[in-house]
Amino acid sequence: MTKIYEIKDKVLRFCSEYETYLKYAWKFVIALLLFGIINGSIGFMEKINGPFITIALSLLCCMLPLGATLVIAAGLVVVHLYVLAAEVALMAVLVFAVVFLLYFRFSPHDTLLFMVTPLLCVIGIPYVVPISAGLLRKGHSAASIVSGTIVYYFLNGVYKNVAVLQAIAAGEDIEGAKMSVAAGQLLENTELYLMLTVFTISTLLVYTIRKMAIKYAWTIAIVTGVLVQITGLLVGYIWFNITEKVVGMLIGNILAAGIAFGIEFLFMNLDYMRTERVQFEDDDYYYFVKAVPKKLVTSSEKVITEFGGLTGFAHRMKARKEAEEKITRKNIADELEIDEELLK
Amino acid sequence: MVNEEKVKQLYKVALYEKREEKLHKQTGKYYRSDYIGKEILKSIFTGSLAYLFILILFVINKWESFLEVVNQVDITGWIIPIVGVYVGYMLVYLVLTYVIYKNRYENSRKHLDEYEEELRILHNMYEREEKLK
Numbered sequence: 001m002t003k004i005y006e007i008k009d010k011v012l013r014f015c016s017e018y019e020t021y022l023k024y025a026w027k028f029v030i031a032l033l034l035f036g037i038i039n040g041s042i043g044f045m046e047k048i049n050g051p052f053i054t055i056a057l058s059l060l061c062c063m064l065p066l067g068a069t070l071v072i073a074a075g076l077v078v079v080h081l082y083v084l085a086a087e088v089a090l091m092a093v094l095v096f097a098v099v100f101l102l103y104f105r106f107s108p109h110d111t112l113l114f115m116v117t118p119l120l121c122v123i124g125i126p127y128v129v130p131i132s133a134g135l136l137r138k139g140h141s142a143a144s145i146v147s148g149t150i151v152y153y154f155l156n157g158v159y160k161n162v163a164v165l166q167a168i169a170a171g172e173d174i175e176g177a178k179m180s181v182a183a184g185q186l187l188e189n190t191e192l193y194l195m196l197t198v199f200t201i202s203t204l205l206v207y208t209i210r211k212m213a214i215k216y217a218w219t220i221a222i223v224t225g226v227l228v229q230i231t232g233l234l235v236g237y238i239w240f241n242i243t244e245k246v247v248g249m250l251i252g253n254i255l256a257a258g259i260a261f262g263i264e265f266l267f268m269n270l271d272y273m274r275t276e277r278v279q280f281e282d283d284d285y286y287y288f289v290k291a292v293p294k295k296l297v298t299s300s301e302k303v304i305t306e307f308g309g310l311t312g313f314a315h316r317m318k319a320r321k322e323a324e325e326k327i328t329r330k331n332i333a334d335e336l337e338i339d340e341e342l343l344k
Numbered sequence: 345m346v347n348e349e350k351v352k353q354l355y356k357v358a359l360y361e362k363r364e365e366k367l368h369k370q371t372g373k374y375y376r377s378d379y380i381g382k383e384i385l386k387s388i389f390t391g392s393l394a395y396l397f398i399l400i401l402f403v404i405n406k407w408e409s410f411l412e413v414v415n416q417v418d419i420t421g422w423i424i425p426i427v428g429v430y431v432g433y434m435l436v437y438l439v440l441t442y443v444i445y446k447n448r449y450e451n452s453r454k455h456l457d458e459y460e461e462e463l464r465i466l467h468n469m470y471e472r473e474e475k476l477k
């Protein structure tokens with residue numbers, strides 16, 4: 001266990017030491033993943049679909065604020081969808097407008113959550129986002145998660161209906177058919193509404209519990225969040241007859257719990273066994289303070305034990321130093337033309 | 345000679361200015377009611393705009409049913425539900441705005457008070473130095 005704490009300490013120290021470079025690196029990685037997934041799934045415009053443009057855009061984004069990456073990603077989506085059908089691109093503009101109005105109004109500082117939610121939806125573990133947001137951010141961060149989820153389901157709907165949309169575009173177009181298909185994927189998607197409800201409740205619940213002044217608040221918050229997600233989604237999937245997603249959801253939630261416990265270990269690792277309660281007063285108040293110390297381990301010191309006589313490293317060093325000292329003293333004595341003994 | 349305590353204090357103030365000044369700048373300029381009122385006004389605009397966009401999305405999705413409904417003689421039949429939903433939606437939106445921005449204001453004031461305290465300590469240090477000269 002001590003080893004794990006030492007590793008944690010080293011990781012944190014490494015992060016703080018190379019903070020400047022890491023900041024650019026993770027911005028680059030997030031942008032690369034985001035643009036890569038967009039280009040890989042709905043990359044209809046071949047001119048901007050290649051790896052060169054993706055890497056160049058990601059490099060640009062690592063020097064810009066995260067909000068700019070979000071806007072560039074939205075622009076990329078609209079451009080790709082425009083090639084598929086202008087009506088679908090218009091739909092995307094409307095969806096982004098609604099989502100940005102919601103997001104910028106309530107949680108403009110949670111850009112990372114907004115971007116990470118669709119990414120994790122693609123991987124299959126979006127369940128980690130509400131729990132992490134509840135642990136590390138505030139309740140209103142749910143707005144960012146909602147925004148990210150809406151964007152994912154819209155794009156996923158378009159991706160799944162590419163063939164239908166292209167067929168409509170190729171044949172005789174019924175008025176508004178392409179837009180209806182795109183809008184229908186979003187507005188008639190019961191799974192989306194289920195996800196939004198469960199994620200919002202989970203975020204608020206995790207946030208409320210971890211703020212409570214109770215022992216193991218973070219652990220209880222994580223367990224509650226995971227259980228709420230599993231129960232809510234399970235009931236929803238059975239209710240809406242989407243049972244094929246149950247297994248994936250259960251695995252995803254177990255992984256989410258693991259990641260959440262990792263976050264707890266890194267950010268709030270308290271030693272409740274050493275809790276101290278103190279009372280004191282000043283002119284205005286009487287204070288009842290409960291102090292819970294963090295689990296900290298000082299890195300083990302390296303002890304060099306020497307075995308053997310003059311063959312040991314320390315002894316060799318000592319002998320060398322003495323020899324150097326003698327030579328130096330002799331040299332100085334020679335230079336000053338005095339007796340060497342006088343310098344002792 | 346460099347006054348170590350003063351440098352530490354200057355560092356604290358500079359750190360606040362770098363990290364949090366932008367975040368709490370606005371709240372320092374307004375009274376609570378003015379700040380929340382301003383944000384509610386903004387929300388009325390953004391909320392209405394978002395509702396309009398959502399409405400357009402719904403109309404696009406049910407274009408044919410929409411045409412049938414619109415062609416009906418009884419206009420109130422479809423106007424009233426739209427306005428009713430709008431009022432309900434705006435109520436929720438504005439209550440959320442009120443709660444979030446009230447908390448944000450109170451939180452910011454707390455930070456500003458701490459910042460003021462740091463500035464006061466720094467000011468006292470300068471005054472003490474002046475007296476010693």
